[in-house]
Amino acid sequence: MRKLTLSIHLAVSVAWIGAVAAYLALDVSAAVSQDPQTLRTAYLGMDLVVRSVVVPLAVASLITGLVISLGTRWGLFRHYWVLISLLLTIFAIAVLLSETRTISTHARMATDPSTSTEQLRAMGTTLVHSIGGLLVLLIILVLNVYKPKGMTRYGWRKQHQRLEPTRKAKT
Amino acid sequence: MADPPSNSDRRANDHTVPPGMPRWVKVMVIVALVVIVALIVIMALSGGEHGPGLHNPAG
Numbered sequence: 332m333r334k335l336t337l338s339i340h341l342a343v344s345v346a347w348i349g350a351v352a353a354y355l356a357l358d359v360s361a362a363v364s365q366d367p368q369t370l371r372t373a374y375l376g377m378d379l380v381v382r383s384v385v386v387p388l389a390v391a392s393l394i395t396g397l398v399i400s401l402g403t404r405w406g407l408f409r410h411y412w413v414l415i416s417l418l419l420t421i422f423a424i425a426v427l428l429s430e431t432r433t434i435s436t437h438a439r440m441a442t443d444p445s446t447s448t449e450q451l452r453a454m455g456t457t458l459v460h461s462i463g464g465l466l467v468l469l470i471i472l473v474l475n476v477y478k479p480k481g482m483t484r485y486g487w488r489k490q491h492q493r494l495e496p497t498r499k500a501k502t
Numbered sequence: 503m504a505d506p507p508s509n510s511d512r513r514a515n516d517h518t519v520p521p522g523m524p525r526w527v528k529v530m531v532i533v534a535l536v537v538i539v540a541l542i543v544i545m546a547l548s549g550g551e552h553g554p555g556l557h558n559p560a561g
Contacts, residue, residue: 481521
């Protein structure tokens, strides 16, 4: 069961990064293109990718990450790399959910035939958030692969409580 | 003459002292603070607006 959860967690987490990369491609085309048809398509695609792929994968990554952490010796608050990964994931999801409103607004305007080419060109992009989000996800990935050493005070206390009977028995 | 053990070595060997925050965590915290301050400054210089309204031509 643990390996199955880990496999799902790895799949959805890596897929989350891939989906953000795909979103970024659309975001860049919305930023650089002056063609109204390309802009409309890009904004619609961004909305579709975010709502149908990025958000579900992000939530699945958080849930499976919590299950793995709580079900193994790593715990959730015992090691700095786990704790920081959790905080960064929550931060990324919070920004993502907030950005989803902007992206939906852009898509609504893009589908509206009364939106002029000038308005389409002036809508802007979410490049700062998508590049920032991708960087945060890559930091989380590196932390999860390298698992740098460092136990929190809480983790140290828990380990101390677990090892204390063994130590006393030896002495 | 051997070097005296560092604080981290003493902590690692002493089972009664909780470990300190690792250097890589301190570096990450400092970098995060710098990024947050930079974003606040950029937002303040760009008029203090943030969120969906910033991207919309109407608002």
